[in-house]
Amino acid sequence: MNNVEKMTDIVAKFVAYTAKKLPDDVIAKLEELGAKEDSPMAKVIYETMFRNQELAVKLDRPSCQDTGVLQFWVKCGTKFPLIDDLEALLKEAVVKATFEAPLRHNSVETFDEYNTGKNVGKGTPTVFWDIVPHSDKCEIYTYMAGGGCTLPGQAMVLMPGEGYEGVTKFVLDRMTSYGLNACPPLLVGVGVATSVETAALLSKKALMRPIGSHNPNERAAKMEKLLEDGINAIGIGPQGMGGKYSVLGVNIENTARHPSAIGVAVNVGCWSHRRGHIIFDKDLNYEITSHSGVIL
Ligand code: SF4
Structure with missing residues (x-):
């Protein structure tokens, strides 16, 4: 496996993972708010959210049916070895995650009105770039933008x-x-x-x-x-x-x-705020800061 394939594979697995498990800060805040609500309806809704999270992991399924359009916020160093390949590999990672997770197909070609069936299309996934001079790291925020x-x-x-x-x-x-x-x-x-x-x-x-x-x-x-x-x-x-x-x-x-x-x-x-954050070094060692205990 070459480095482009390796990074594609890691990003695909991370995207699939974020469809099933919310980031630590979101879970902590939902727990805090759930504990402070006192109406029976609000309590039941929070209990359902936590049950949803348990079942998504147990059954290995996305926690919400709307897995959104994928968006990537990239802070990429000019010296990161895969900078030239990044946009194409992120697109490929979305296709891979779509079939492996699986993710719902959410990319409809505007004006032609057909669903590509792969979650990628003209301009999707969206990649927002920040270029970081003199750095050889690449920091990526993944986000599922639901309807x-x-x-x-x-x-x-x-x-x-x-x-x-x-x-x-x-x-x-x-x-x-x-x-x-x-x-x-x-x-x-x-x-x-x-x-x-x-x-x-x-x-x-x-x-x-x-x-x-x-x-x-x-x-x-x-x-x-x-x-x-x-x-x-x-x-x-x-x-x-x-x-x-x-x-x-x-x-x-x-x-x-x-x-x-x-x-x-x-x-x-929304409550199902599927944001992930992963940082790659030049050798493709990675650190995930949004979710603790992840094994991809
Ligand atoms: S708003 Fe969020 S939780 Fe609700 S359906 Fe859309 S993606 Fe799912």
Whole structure:
């Protein structure tokens, strides 16, 4: 097996694994929220989620039928030996995982309207690149973007006078209209930048951050907390059936922006937030930081 085949195989196995087992931070937060809910319905829903996780591993099946469109956030060193092969091998890894896991077929060619049956197509899986100069490592976040949790996504550009109140209204409006459909409790990613595309990318990137992490700017971190409290106060609760907690967290990512515009976007992860994180060195030794005790 050459190195391209070796890395393809590792990524395929990791993707298949993440379909069945949630990351450690998500499990810990679900346990914390489940323990704090006191309505019988909320308790039953959390118990069902934990039972789902047990059975997915025991029966070796994806924990949710919607295994999503695969997205990869790659931070690749310019000296990583397989940088030239990476995009093609990630695509091949998705095909392999689709048949080996198995994963539901979720890649429909737009305009031609047929399902490719392999979870890959024009531009899928999506690969977002960050190039890291002078590094020989490759860090990959894997993400299964399900349909329900993708639906609340929205981006727009606010007038500057709308300020942070405008950002808050934008996020809360999405939560009260579409939050319910996305299998709460939700991880809410918010991007604040200049334009729709910069804000949108940041709002999805925010979902790669661990639950409980904070924006390094203390005002942004305060806004994360205020939004979290505000969305919890709506009372959506687990699976939208009512409860004290509606979110796993709110992560804001931002850049500097044009003074005349506030680009804002929201993206949502569901309770089944299938995010993985794996780091390869130049010899393809790897470390998985999102899930403990993984044997691929
Ligand atoms: S929102 Fe998440 S848990 Fe609900 S069906 Fe979609 S992927 Fe599955």
